[in-house]
Amino acid sequence: METIKAIIVDDEPNAKKALRGLLSENFEEVEIIADCSDVPEAVKTINKYKPDLVFLDIDMPGYSGFELLDFFDQQQIGFKIIFVTAYSEYSLKAFESSAVDYILKPVRLEHMRRALKKINFQTSNQIQYGVLRDNLSQQHDKKVVLQTAETIYVVNQEDIIFIQAEGSYTKIFTATHGVLTLTKKLLDFEYLEMDGPFFRTHRSFIVNLNHIKKIDKKEFVLIMSNESQVHLSQDKKTALIERFSSRII
CATH class of the missing domain: 3.40.50.2300 (Response regulator)
Incomplete structure (x- = not known):
């Protein structure tokens, strides 16, 4: 050793x-x-x-x-x-x-x-x-380091549209770098919910509330700024609508 x-x-x-x-x-x-x-x-x-x-x-x-x-x-x-x-x-x-x-x-x-x-x-x-x-040292324009198999990306948190779990991998959908695949689990990104505009909508998704274009309350689906559809769990619907409607995003 x-x-x-x-x-x-x-x-x-x-x-x-x-x-x-x-x-x-x-x-x-x-x-x-x-x-x-x-x-x-x-x-x-x-x-x-x-x-x-x-x-x-x-x-x-x-x-x-x-x-x-x-x-x-x-x-x-x-x-x-x-x-x-x-x-x-x-x-x-x-x-x-x-x-x-x-x-x-x-x-x-x-x-x-x-x-x-x-x-x-x-x-x-x-x-x-x-x-x-x-x-x-700052309260705004926070960044996150995302490391794929080949590249390290520095991404403004505001540019993250949503995060999706996919088996033992996680896909980060961004406005600036497209889709990044990381060998991490979704729980490794739950810290984003501690402050800022991130919300766990489903066991497989964390979304940036600032990138939501539409909430389909009947179908339990969110339409994001990149036109992707994100699942919304029934037990998360009320909390999401309250958060979204009050503009605490």
């Missing part, structure tokens, strides 16, 4: 100790080569040791974890980041939409196992990191 060289960046001594212990006891492939208490120290450590992975706290004095990347040119960023955060569930929407790996504090074994399993050391996360920062 190939060794993963990692550093921990966190201003809380107890948090660093707990994370180091969790990793050493359960993940022999991860070697913690250093830990740091702030971003400037982390920059020096990264330049010196060239780690494969950085466990990065976000809320630190001086510079936040997001500002770490400001100290490197794009070609210098050969490391992956797993953000370790105490952010609220609402703020985690930005991580989900940016396809960036994160672990909530206090760190649990199953969450660490899932994050390490997801990391692909052969691909770059620069696009995702940029989208994450943008989404956290």
